[in-house]
Ligand SMILES: Nc1ncnc2c1ncn2[C@@H]1O[C@H](COP(=O)(O)OP(=O)(O)O)[C@@H](O)[C@H]1O
């Protein structure tokens with residue numbers, strides 16, 4: 518019997534439903550992948566920003582991981598918000614037991630500008646977790662933090678993707694250009710080849726949760742057996758549709774629409 522595509526997200530929450538665990542599970546569901554979640558931090562946030570954060574005790578993060586890992590097989594997992602070195606340590610210890618695909622979204626700052634991980638976590642993320650990853654998906658500011666280099670142009674993005682693989686040890690890096698002015702171009706470097714994924718820039722403020730949704734879609738496609746470049750291309754199509762048809766709800770940066778890929782408009 519063919520295995521059931523299943524994926525796990527290890528991340529923080531968003532009660533307003535646009536980012537974090539909620540975005541990941543909606544995306545897994547949309548892409549017909551059985552979704553599971555381990556919560557690292559409960560974040561009181563909405564489309565306007567972050568109001569408060571409560572970190573889950575490390576033993577509970579470990580126990581959640583044990584509960585899932587001892588019971589249900591999955592082909593791929595992703596990490597999102599890992600707020601401090603203690604949480605990263607708890608996650609690193611458990612995931613080192615896994616032999617499945619690991620997609621790391623190196624979440625640092627939200628679209629609204631709120632910081633989600635402590636300053637002293639950045640080195641841990643880069644030096645301990647990143648080398649374990651099959652793919653890491655930084656946006657331009659995150660790629661700057663990882664590489665220590667200024668990233669302004671598409672040449673800088675490609676250079677950063679290569680550096681993240683060769684110098685910092687990820688199997689592959691996808692540097693995302695959502696922060697560029699003219700086009701939304703992302704570069705995937707897999708250790709051998711550079712792949713380019715480009716669309717026109719959509720003029721919208723509703724980009725809350727784009728990074729979460731994109732990395733969750735990549736994780737879902739990988740869990741179904743797609744190659745890395747096919748998974749990224751399919752996920753790029755998914756996130757582009759989700760941004761194009763994003764929801765103009767809330768008082769800030771509205772959420773993306775995970776069912777837009779079905780080509781049925783809802784608004
Ligand atoms: N306004 C936009 N129009 C089209 N694509 C976008 C837009 N903003 C972001 N993207 C795309 O969404 C994905 C997530 O990228 P990005 O916004 O850089 O991530 P993050 O949420 O981590 O900052 C990338 O494929 C990026 O190119």
Ligand SMILES: Cc1ncc(COP(=O)(O)O)c(N)n1
Pocket residue numbers: 528529530531536537538560562597598624626627628633724725726727728729730
């Ligand atoms: C719990 C959590 N994780 C990640 C993000 C980043 O969101 P974005 O994809 O908009 O940068 C967020 N706002 N909340």
